[in-house]
Amino acid sequence: MSIAGSGEISVGMLNFEIMSGDASDTATGETATSNDSSNNDFAALSNNFSANAGTVGDVSRANLVAGPYGLNEFYNYRYSSCLLVGTEILMADGSVRFVEDLLIDDELFSVVFSDMTKANYKKYSIENLNESEKATGLVKTLVFDFKDRYWVINNNLKCTGQHAIFAWKNKIKKFEWWLAKDLEIGDKVVTSDLKLEEIITLEQMHGDAEVVTVNLTDIYTYFANGYLCHQ
Secondary structure: OEOOOOOOOOHHHHHHHHHHOOOOEOOOOOOOOOOOOOOOOHHHHHHHHHHHOOEOOOOOHHHHHHOOOOHHHHOOOEOOOOEEOOOEEEEOOOOEEEHHHOOOOOEEEEEEEOOOOOOOHHHOEEOOOOOEEEEEEEEEEEEEEEEEEEEEEOOOEEEOOOOEEEEEEOOOOEEEEEEHHHOOOOOEEEEOOOOEEEOOOEEEEEEEEEEEEEEEEOOOEEEEOOEEEEO
8 A cells, every 4th residue: 555645644544554555555535543553643653654664755764753743744655565585476487486586577477357456456355266367467566675573374475464365254255355464264365276275374473574565567466375465
């Protein structure tokens, strides 16, 4: 997600960006009453964005913390969905490459779904995978950074909590895009052969980790350590 570069911003939008950061922009109506890592006062939010946002906005990290605090100082700040270095990405030719070794315009093995777009994917849900098709995604940008916490799924995929993963939720009987931090034991992720793998372990880890944000052109899905992800 990205905070707008002008216009209206609310504390609710800042909370939503922290909780749901991905490759799209946070709209005025996308709000959250709280976040999982700071209070709602300007000082706490400024410190949170300065320390943890993946992309710096119009005001430097240092100046954002220094104040005085105004919502306009958050313009263009962005939280990122990232993968830890060492994650294997499935290429279009069937080979694998570490995420840190990807290059611009590399071709990734992707999957597209009927009626899913970049704009509506957060609310997209289906009951089966029958409408999926294989496709090729092109790497548009790669951003390297460091994070101090991340999630490990099935002792396999390591990613930030904002990373979007396609998963089956038994309680709603549907496939949807879920942030890694919102997955649960018993959910099922989609593998590169379009089969399901149950989540049996899910851990939040603390400690410095180098991460990479992968952004694609036109097609926004790819497989990381065998699991279907969204940029």
